[in-house]
Amino acid sequence: MNRYEWKLNVRKPVMTHLPIPYPKVIYGKNSRFKILDLLKKDSIHKICIFSSHTVYQSGALDKILEGLMDKDVVLVHKIPSDPGTTCIDQLTEKAQGCQAVLAIGGGSVIDAAKAVCGCLAEQKECRDIFGTMKIHHKPPLLIACPTTAGTGSEGTVAAVITDDQSHLKRQILDLKLVPDYAVLDSQLTMSLPASITAQTAMDALTHALEAYVSTYATKTTDRYATLAIRLILDKLPYLLEDGQNERLRQDLLIAAYFAGLAFTRAYVGYVHAYAHAIGARYHIPHGQAVAVLLPYVMEYYVPVCDEKLSSLAIQCGIGQKDKDSAANAMELIDAIHTLNKKGRIPSYVENFPEEDIPIVIKQAFRECHGNYPVPRYYNEQAARNLLEKVCAR
Ligand SMILES: [Fe+2]
Structure with a gap:
């Protein structure tokens, strides 16, 4: 420890x-x-x-x-x-x-x-x-x-x-x-453009997922987070096609609210820490920054959270009971990548130059370590590997 x-x-x-x-x-x-x-x-x-x-x-x-x-x-x-x-x-x-x-x-x-x-x-x-x-x-x-x-x-x-x-x-x-x-x-x-709808929903999804894998998660926060994640994975693709659908808009508001209930009790984690550091330096909208980072950070957690993420994947109708838990967890991560593509969220942060990676790591570690109950810690090298995937190419 x-x-x-x-x-x-x-x-x-x-x-x-x-x-x-x-x-x-x-x-x-x-x-x-x-x-x-x-x-x-x-x-x-x-x-x-x-x-x-x-x-x-x-x-x-x-x-x-x-x-x-x-x-x-x-x-x-x-x-x-x-x-x-x-x-x-x-x-x-x-x-x-x-x-x-x-x-x-x-x-x-x-x-x-x-x-x-x-x-x-x-x-x-x-x-x-x-x-x-x-x-x-x-x-x-x-x-x-x-x-x-x-x-x-x-x-x-x-x-x-x-x-x-x-x-x-x-x-x-x-x-x-x-x-x-x-x-x-x-x-x-109702009048939000698809880009804002996608970015804000991905922020809510990040709140729910970071709360779900948190070491402070409880049965209660897991219930809130699961409800939010299921609603977002199910409804957001349809809402991005049909922005005037009142029912879907209402579902997303409920999802964001429950994600809020989950993370205010179980906290967020590295996705938010890296996104805050990147967002503040390069003026990237918060929802966009977390969306880009979310699937990669979740993938890093798979070795320690495979069973929990697998259970979530099954509850979301993405995973299968007879499948290996790590494989189910990866299905869930693929679903996040797919949702990002559907929401036209870029796969990397345009203005974030590779040479700034050490500064971002320092700032993110300062925010996260000792404050956020994350399931697996990044060292400098692992963080560099992550940020190389999302910096400007
Ligand atoms: Fe957030």
Whole structure:
């Protein structure tokens, strides 16, 4: 056992028994309008609504804003992607005194809302609540309404914010950051182009698979992860052909939500660590970076996870009971490659030059080792072999 495994094993009994709360889930076509019933309560006077400009322009907020005419509403519809600490502090200033925060957007919007809720609860600046369990007071009511089926942030304990001083992405982790409500409204994802649909779904698939092979996985997280993986493998190919299929859109939102429930309890692993290092340096969309890496990292895990991956392959209808477990695991990995091709995700990262491999390895190891409960460790050479497969050719 290496020192990282030892550290993670010591923490395991606590981390796998944390009483992580669940949001109340509202789902279905146009389910976002049910938000009005939650916000019309007498105890709520001031409401903050965060969204992206695209969501605002689409008219998705119109009915909600009309329904809240008698309330004090602060609307911010230009939340940038990957919000920074300065942005969060400005938003917190605007949100002072609100009893509810509604986030309608992708992962960046929901994470910004979570961070603002944390800052409001503590009356502190964003940099002061980075880290684990820094929120001691009750935040305002938080309603998260995802407009992509990917990050699963509507069900997780984390908010990822860029530290404007160090330019690094940092996390705020707290049980109090799990939104009170997750609203999974398929209408909000209907207009997503196939490329974004594919990348965000592959991010959700990565959350589920990394949670599934995690040494912190439990029967509960395995159930959530398996459900998400089955839905994505079954439905995404059809959704990429028929983006206007409401039922498939709803299924993908449910998959991303359950993948979120799985990884917020069992964590992610090397795929995310390498993808964060590559994404930050070369501005590669997160979903694209994880999708490229996912099949190769899973293949590296086969010698230690063959039986578990085989069982998953059988449950997904890809593997066969009478087949060798490693062969079934490889069938599952082939299915990921096929899904990447179907989603037109490139097989390598265009802007990532081979000479930068050592820097990426260093950064990824720093993020992963001692923090992510991975089933098999990479050494420098194994990491180099992996990254040579995905760097620019
Ligand atoms: Fe992710």
